[in-house]
Amino acid sequence: MIKAAVIGLGKMGISHAAILGGLPEVELAAVCDTDGLIQSGFGKLTRIPFFTDYRKMIDTVRPDCVYVITPTRMHYEMVKYALEKGCHVFCEKPFALTVGQGEEMVALAREKGVVNQVGYHNRYIGTFNEMKRLLAAGVIGRPFHFIGEAYGPVVLKKKGSTWRSDKKSGGGCIEDYAAHVLNLIDYVTGSRLTGCAGVQMPSIFSKEVDDATYGSLVLENGLRGQISVNWSDDTVRKMTTSVKIQGDGGKLEADATTLKIYVKEDKPEFGLEKGWNFRYITDVTDPVAFNLRGEEYTAETEDFIDAIRTGRTEGRNSFESALNTDRIIAAMTADWESSLKKEEK
Amino acid sequence: MDRAILGDNQFFAVNHLSDERSRAQAIRFKDNRAIIDVLDQAMECGVNTFMCTTHDRITAICDHMRKNPAKYADFKFLPGMPYAHKYANALTELGILGTLQAYIPGNIFAVTGKAGLAFLRKDFPSLMELLVDAEMKMFEGMNTPVIFLQNVIVDLMLGLGTDELFVHYAEYIRKRYGAEPGFITMNLPRMVDLCERVGIDNPIICSSINKIGFRMSGGVGEYEEYLQSDRRFRPMAMQCLAAGALKPTEAMAYVNRFPKIESVVFGASSKAHIAETKRLIEQGV
Numbered sequence: 020m021i022k023a024a025v026i027g028l029g030k031m032g033i034s035h036a037a038i039l040g041g042l043p044e045v046e047l048a049a050v051c052d053t054d055g056l057i058q059s060g061f062g063k064l065t066r067i068p069f070f071t072d073y074r075k076m077i078d079t080v081r082p083d084c085v086y087v088i089t090p091t092r093m094h095y096e097m098v099k100y101a102l103e104k105g106c107h108v109f110c111e112k113p114f115a116l117t118v119g120q121g122e123e124m125v126a127l128a129r130e131k132g133v134v135n136q137v138g139y140h141n142r143y144i145g146t147f148n149e150m151k152r153l154l155a156a157g158v159i160g161r162p163f164h165f166i167g168e169a170y171g172p173v174v175l176k177k178k179g180s181t182w183r184s185d186k187k188s189g190g191g192c193i194e195d196y197a198a199h200v201l202n203l204i205d206y207v208t209g210s211r212l213t214g215c216a217g218v219q220m221p222s223i224f225s226k227e228v229d230d231a232t233y234g235s236l237v238l239e240n241g242l243r244g245q246i247s248v249n250w251s252d253d254t255v256r257k258m259t260t261s262v263k264i265q266g267d268g269g270k271l272e273a274d275a276t277t278l279k280i281y282v283k284e285d286k287p288e289f290g291l292e293k294g295w296n297f298r299y300i301t302d303v304t305d306p307v308a309f310n311l312r313g314e315e316y317t318a319e320t321e322d323f324i325d326a327i328r329t330g331r332t333e334g335r336n337s338f339e340s341a342l343n344t345d346r347i348i349a350a351m352t353a354d355w356e357s358s359l360k361k362e363e364k
Numbered sequence: 365m366d367r368a369i370l371g372d373n374q375f376f377a378v379n380h381l382s383d384e385r386s387r388a389q390a391i392r393f394k395d396n397r398a399i400i401d402v403l404d405q406a407m408e409c410g411v412n413t414f415m416c417t418t419h420d421r422i423t424a425i426c427d428h429m430r431k432n433p434a435k436y437a438d439f440k441f442l443p444g445m446p447y448a449h450k451y452a453n454a455l456t457e458l459g460i461l462g463t464l465q466a467y468i469p470g471n472i473f474a475v476t477g478k479a480g481l482a483f484l485r486k487d488f489p490s491l492m493e494l495l496v497d498a499e500m501k502m503f504e505g506m507n508t509p510v511i512f513l514q515n516v517i518v519d520l521m522l523g524l525g526t527d528e529l530f531v532h533y534a535e536y537i538r539k540r541y542g543a544e545p546g547f548i549t550m551n552l553p554r555m556v557d558l559c560e561r562v563g564i565d566n567p568i569i570c571s572s573i574n575k576i577g578f579r580m581s582g583g584v585g586e587y588e589e590y591l592q593s594d595r596r597f598r599p600m601a602m603q604c605l606a607a608g609a610l611k612p613t614e615a616m617a618y619v620n621r622f623p624k625i626e627s628v629v630f631g632a633s634s635k636a637h638i639a640e641t642k643r644l645i646e647q648g649v
Contacts, residue, residue, distance in 0.1 A: 037523025041551070056461065063488050064526040256377050256386070257449050274383050276607075299382075301578050301609035310550035310581040311519040317581075 020046045021324050024082035026073045026097055027089035028052040028061070031111055031138070034312060035086050038320050040067070041309030045324060049080045073097055077104050084109065084134070084327055091194065092187065095120040102127045107134040107327050109320070113198045114341035118349055121342040128338050134326040136319070136334050137341035139202040141260060141275075143318035145303030150262065150273040151207040158286055160268025165208070165244030167200040167236075171258035173250040177224045191228030193220060193348055197248040199260060201236075202344040207262055207273075210240040211340075212347040218354040223251045234351055276300045365413070365510065365568070368645040369442065370406050370638070371602065371629040372416035375399045379607075392633070396424040405635040407439065409642055415442040415570075415629050417514065420450075423502040430505055444512040444548055445499040464491075467498055489532045496536065510568055511537045512546035519550055527562045534564050544568055546600070551581045553590050556597050570600040570629065575618040578606035591622040602629040616644040 023045050025036045040047040050061060051070040061069045070076035077085060077100065084107040087097045091113050101108050108128065114137050115121030128135040141147055154162065205211045218234035231249040261274040269282040278298040285293050307317035319336065326334050377390035393399055403414060416422055429436040454463040513533060521529060534545040549555040552571040559567045572579035573587065580587050591599060604615045619628055628645045632638045
């Protein structure tokens with residue numbers, strides 16, 4: 020049994036705790052939060068040991084792994100504490116508030132030789148993985164452009180007061196929504212985003228933070244593309260994420276349910292015929308042992324637990340890969356702020 | 365329970381296989397009248413039970429039925445609560461306390477202030493009752509023989525091990541609504557185990573059942589074992605077509621291999637499609 024502990028019981032923390040509790044090979048050894056209502060709820064409704072001080076929890080329970088599912092500004096001290104104690108760490112996205120903090124956490128995790136993972140769950144969705152595989156195999160020839168998109172109905176009015184609307188805590192559309200797309204672009208292309216231009220981060224309803232993120236991007240391998248993300252979009256029912264990549268031999272379009280593949284000629288070795296081909300999520304999803312809110316959330320934790328068991332420290336979703344997403348977020352924010360300053364002049 | 369039960373995903377742009385199809389559905393069912401028309405067609409085909417999430421738009425459907433009581437006298441709703449995205453989006457925007465404030469009827473926070481909060485801290489079963497009542501308000505005067513908890517809540521509670529809350533839900537639904545409690549889950553075997561453990565006798569459990577194992581945690585083999593056992597639970601099958609990956613004929617032939625399955629939930633938007641699916645579902649009985 021792997022002993023797991025969860026710090027932070029908001030929407031994502033409760034969800035992670037339930038998944039850990041549902042997996043046969045994991046013991047959910049303790050949870051931690053400072054909110055009185057949550058403490059009372061867990062105390063009355065479950066048998067899971069509850070702490071209000073994460074240090075005390077780690078020192079007392081001595082878990083094998085710690086899930087840090089708190090607002091971004093708290094990640095640094097909590098992750099560091101868990102790493103210092105030799106725990107494997109799963110941290111929710113976005114990873115760090117500053118690139119400097121992120122670099123420190125990456126270095127410390129490496130020094131301690133522990134498994135480290137960040138909760139970019141799209142990396143566990145079958146359609147995006149199949150897209151990655153087919154792109155790497157060259158089925159669309161030489162890629163020349165990508166578009167990453169995400170839309171969802173999160174902030175639809177001029178109010179709201181959680182940490183997600185607080186810039187200093189790591190809130191805003193770019194941190195909460197666009198981060199997923201930026202991270203996914205790195206993953207499916209097997210490269211990493213290194214530059215941006217023409218960034219727009221307008222506030223639509225929020226006072227302090229951006230509600231949408233648009234801009235041009237470039238990857239280390241030279242591939243260029245665009246991002247378009249908006250969390251104030253009520254034309255969709257829930258968060259809808261997609262990536263499209265066009266090459267000189269065809270096109271790949273993936274969202275969480277479907278992968279569409281257009282090829283200019285037959286590719287029998289991949290089971291593809293000239294023209295449009297479809298792969299559905301039912302074709303490309305592996306079963307999980309416990310399902311809450313979708314296979315990908317269990318799959319990421321199963322992968323984390325498996326990495327601990329097998330001593331695999333370079334995972335699919337490492338701190339380092341998440342740090343690159345933080346880097347591009349910082350670059351995009353700087354680009355937007357500098358163009359605002361130019362306009363003021 | 366009826367054998368063939370109409371589901372509501374097609375009305376509310378839920379499509380597990382295609383975001384585009386989901387948008388097409390949103391456009392087609394933009395007007396509540398379009399939903400009522402399909403329900404009327406279902407009744408003409410002999411499908412009189414509608415399983416639906418507690419989406420805001422169901423209020424308008426119920427209003428229509430309340431205005432035409434004779435026509436809908438035999439019509440039954442199987443509510444599934446809550447409509448999770450409503451709460452999930454509210455949680456991101458308002459936090460936990462803000463969400464409770466927004467959705468609890470009569471706003472006990474405003475009325476009793478700190479006393480309300482103190483009450484919440486010690487009395488979660490009552491909080492659950494308040495939320496159930498809030499979700500059930502739209503069905504006033506309607507026939508609701510089974511009231512389901514949605515999988516997102518059931519599976520969350522299952523993972524966290526909130527055993528007593530399951531028992532309390534079951535008792536409350538029976539006492540307050542004179543209805544059977546139902547549970548939707550992506551983890552059927554575990555839910556059966558839990559009900560046996562906490563003493564919820566012969567529960568109605570709705571889960572994905574299809575031969576490719578889509579959304580069946582634990583795998584097809586374990587599901588089949590439970591469906592062929594004499595353990596006391598009343599299975600209800602959903603996602604039999606595996607979001608469209610299976611043809612209706614083969615999908616229903618698979619479901620009909622298990623006599624224990626009492627009902628099958630299906631989605632359809634036209635009269636011909638409803639009639640054909642009903643025929644396939646009832647073929648095995």
